Every structure is written in C-alpha cells, then in structure tokens.
Amino acid sequence: MKRIAFLRTTLAAAGAVTAFRPLSASPALPADTDQLEPRIVLGDEGQRVNVLGDQMTFKLTGKDTAGQVTVIEEANDPGVMIPPHVHDNEDEIFRVLEGALEVTVGGETTVLHAGDMAFGPRGIPHSWKTVGEGKTRVILTAFPSGIETMFEEIGALPAGPPDMPTVFGICARYGIRFV
Template identity: 55%
Template sequence: MNRNSFLKRGILSAAALTSLPALASSGRKEPNKPSSLDPKVVRNDEGKKVNVIGDQQTFKLTSKDTDGQFTLIEETNPPGMMIPPHVHTNEDEVFKVLEGELEITVGEKTTILQAGDLAFAPRNIPHSWKVVGDKDCKTILSIFPAGLEVMFEELGGLPPGPPDFANVSEICSKYGITFLA
C-alpha cells in the first residue's frame, strides 16, 4: 500500500470512529438526563388483581409507573382458558411463560410455549392464545406502549357470568382491538 492510500484510510477510519458516539446516541432520549421515573419494587404477591373475562391478571407495572412506555402483567390461568384471535392496532405484546404451557398463534404460526419460552406479537398481526397441558400457566405479558390496562380494568368491571360478546367487542374496539371471525 502506498503512503497516500494509507493516509486516506487512516483519516477515514479516524473520522468514522469519532462519529460513533453520535451514531450510538441517535434516536435515544437525552442519555445523560436523569430519569423522572421513581424506582419501584413489586413483590411476588403484590399488584392489582383483575379478572378480565376469566383471564386472571395482576398488574405489576402500569402506564403510571413507566411514563407510558410499557405495561407488565402477570397472568395465571387454568388449562382451557383462552383468548380468541384478535388484532391490536396500537400495541405490541410479548408473552413469556414462567410455568405451564401456552399454545400461541401469531400470524400463521402456532406453537406451544413452555417455561422460559416467549413469543412476540406485533401490532396489526392477528394472535390468540390458549392454556394447554394439565396445570396452570403463569405468563408475563409485556405491552408496548402502556395503557391497555385501562381496557382490562373496564372489561374486569363487567358483571359476572357469561360475557356479552357484543359488549366486549365494543369496549375492545375503543382501544383499537378487533376480534376476528
């Protein structure tokens, strides 16, 4: 390699290295700014418990806790509990199984998740789930961005007994969720 080529490469490499910090921080919110959020510890038996048409949920972190960034819900349900195919237009969801087995369909793919497995259900992609096997399934549901817990609370306030599906669909549609036939 001649001297000019060596110098050009050296200068270009140095310029690239000096721009890395700017590239690394692009798209992030002021990385050196202190958080305005309060730290929070939620113990195993803590959180707001809501029965959402049979789906037993415990809100661990809500929009208020995360400044709208995400919601974290623990679900513990018996075999046979299921949510039919539906689509979210505003949220992405992550399901992580802690105990038991969860059959989940996202788009065209159906699989059974076991302890430690997770599935990502992006917005605008149909998905559904059902607890399978012979024991309860404990799942952590993460929702991005936060706020869907408001809908879950509204559904949890419906009268006991078999749900009025038209009413459930109407409530869900206010939050950008549509059930599929």
C-alpha cells in the same frame, strides 16, 4: 427493524423496562424518562383483575412507567383462551413462567413452555390458549402502555356470562379487533 426498536423489543422481552429515548416524539412515549421513579414489585404484589376468566395481576402500568410499558402476570387453568385478534396500538410479548401456552402469531402456532416467549407485533393477528394439565403462568409485556385500562374496564363488567358485543365494543375503543 430500526436499531432502537430492536433494542426496545429485546429488553422488553427480557423483562427490562427500557430507558431509551424514542427516535421521534410520541404522545404515548415520553421524550424524557427523568420523571420515572424506581419501583420494586414483589411476587405477591399488584392489582388483581379477572378479565372474562383471564386472571391478571398488574405488576407495572403506564402510571409507573410514564406510558412506556405495562407488565402483567397471568395465572390461568387449562382451557382459558383469547381468540384471534389484532392490536393497532401496542406490541405484546408473552413469556411463560410455568405450564404450557399454545400461541398463534401471524398464522404460526406453537406450544410455549417455561422460559419460552413469543412476540406479537401490532397489526399481526394472534391468539393464545392455556394447555396441559396444570395452571399456566405467563408474563405479558405490552408496549406502549394503556391496555391495562381496557382490562380494568372489561373486568368491571357484571358477573355472569359476558355480553360479547359490549366486550367487543370496549376492545374496539382501545384499538383491538377480533378476526
């Protein structure tokens, strides 16, 4: 792993928004972070979205970070899960704040508890399920940003049982496929 990529991953895992310049220009990542404005987000703030039962609160989005990172807090009851899937465009970090989250990344399954985290790099299958007796709270960090737009689109689908071919089609447009 290149040093700058390692530093970005490490800082993102710690909950920090990176201010490093990319090694090469990328349309998803600005070459200059001068356009960024400071932002403080309190615990009860953020845009709330229900994505097929996954209760999300967007804390930071691409609009806040010039496309660098999205930070989402998830708060779910036991049994909520996302089946195995692969991202083509973003890496994800899951950091458990409360409760227990069973995570499978690249074929390895473990149960994470408060303070634990997992890294799901793009191109590697991963899934998760809330386990245990109580609510699980997780901070999801995705970089670069953009995944929040997909979550908004899925969250806007009509109430009731989801039309999974429609959901899979939306995900595919954002470079996510279920395996």
